[in-house]
Amino acid sequence: MPRQRNRAAVKLPKGVHRVVSRGREYFYFQPGRGTDHAGPRIALPNDPHSPEFWNAIRQAQGLAGAVPVDTFGAVLDGYLEFIKTSGTITAGTIDQYERALRIARKAWGSLPAKGLRPVHVQAVMDGLAETPGKANNFLSAMRALSTWARVRDHVEHSLTEGVKPYAKDSGHKPWTPAQIEAALSKLTGVIRRGVVLYMWTGMRGSDAVRLGWTDIDEGGFSYRAQKTGREVYCPIVPELEAEMSTWAKRPGPFLLQEGGRADGQRYTRKLFSKHFAEARDKIPELAGVTLHGLRCTAVIRLRRAGLSTAQIGDIVGMSLPMIERYCRFADRKTSGKAALLTLKRTSEEQNCKTSQNRKT
Template identity: 25%
Template sequence: MTKRELPKHVYRQRNGLYFQRRGWKSQKFLAEFGTPEFWTEYASILSGERPVSKITARSFKALIKSYHRSSRYTQLKPRTALDYDKYLRFFEDVMGDANPVNMKRKDVIRLRDSNADKPYFANYSLRVLRVLLEHCVDLGWREMNPARGVSEIKTVKKARSPWPQELLDQYRIACPLGTRERLAMELCVGTGQRIGDVIEMRWSDIQDGGFAVRQNKTGKQLWIPILPELQAALDAASRHSVFILTNERGTNRWSYRGVAQAVKKVRDQINALDFDIHSWRYNAACELVEAGCGDDLVAAVTGQSAAMVQHYTKQVRQRVRAIQAQQMRTEQKQNV
């Protein structure tokens, strides 16, 4: 559906339809667009009184509907809400009519273990179920949360590493200046920001030779000078939208899924599947350490805490310090 089809003050966001009007509180619609319930909800918002539908039956479907109206959900970051919705739909599909009051700890464990072959899905669904059942407790439907304390499936987590320089060079060859894939990489490496913040960047964010960034996850405000490699990519980019990274038509920002799929094709082409988009953030932090920057200078660019700077740069930091140590060792032998 296009904006022209939507009623006044109604806008489509990534996780649903919202009523947005200057001076009014933004509200997410609960009903599906075009249904009688939607128009009733729309009319009630305009009249200044939003109805709260009564839950007539205790089911996961009703619990999820109630959770969507709660502050636990409405205060989530848009990206997090989008992730949660995927798992909430899964719960509704597999146990929508079941009564959450009857769910026991063994049922939670069984649900987790049924997806053991997909540990990320199993663990994330457990986290969302824990939040959902906590809302069930808040409603007074049950006394305790059976998902609380249930452990996640243990996985061997492979440490993420920055892209090797030779792979970055191959990526630049495969994606010349002027391509969206090249611009995405230069933005991530050049600013050290998460891809979620990069796809939100606008041309108007470029101020005084740098990017003015407000991080979605932390809320931190940063100003990051533009490197020559990034400036070359920006100069070669088309400007058909307020966003720097745009969709194929150049009318709106490039979606997270779109960027990930496009970059994965290049990674597959140059045999770089062990290194993903987030690894570019590691490249930025590691390049700063290799340049001799301390933790405070690295954090000034990436916006990370001191602990996260240490985590992202531990491999290159060990290498830099080992080189320094061996040089000192050699000099000592020569002096002796």
């Protein structure tokens, strides 16, 4: 039977040590352990996922003095440590939450956590009104923190109840045929290859930068989506197969950096997006397009090919509501064209009487 991973085995700061004795875990702080200059041994709380544990470390280090464990900053420390060690949240999401929650730490770090209310969150949202995207990211992070803190009795009420996000704009727009043509004809190298991969698979950037020859299984890509953990099977369409026939078969992902000291190194989603943006800005026809817009483009293409929402979800690893959202404009446009054809057909049938028909 495989040994279960111990939940408490987290990455500990320098000077913090874990000891297992008689089946129980103990933690203590002792800088320089095992040397002639070892400091005093200070016992720590036994739950490294609690705010008390990390405040005790700060006190032992002498960095912050006696920090009350009920401050919002202490609760925030506990939450961030939880999401970093839970193994259920991707690095990209953790990074997004950390950046968003810096706003919260600056606003309420030294205040009692149990004194916070939705009105305080709303006040921050109002202050971010000119940057609705940033505001919505902040609210999303606060909702997750509030849920975690509430069930652990770090706060007495939901911190976000009744707080509404700002209305989204049209979001990432699908690429037009002209934009796709310009990209294929003017982009070169790995950037063009990435656009082709995004366009014909509809996968997320975090998956596209990991995809390689070894992910091919019976005419399609078989992989586990990094963001959701969902198993995805994406068929390789003939257009993509033709492009891939010109790609060198080698170990590793399809998208590797080109030139300079990083030549041959793997891409991260963020770095590939940066390099794409640099290449895009040199092509006037591509002004305003985004890589994520190609995900929308792929979804619309699959819908127009007659696939159901569930089938599209299996191919691109996307939730059904999000697929419906991406297809809303395309579906309305298709329905409108069909209605126009019906109206024209009806009009032609009403006006097709000949003189012989009238006599009859």
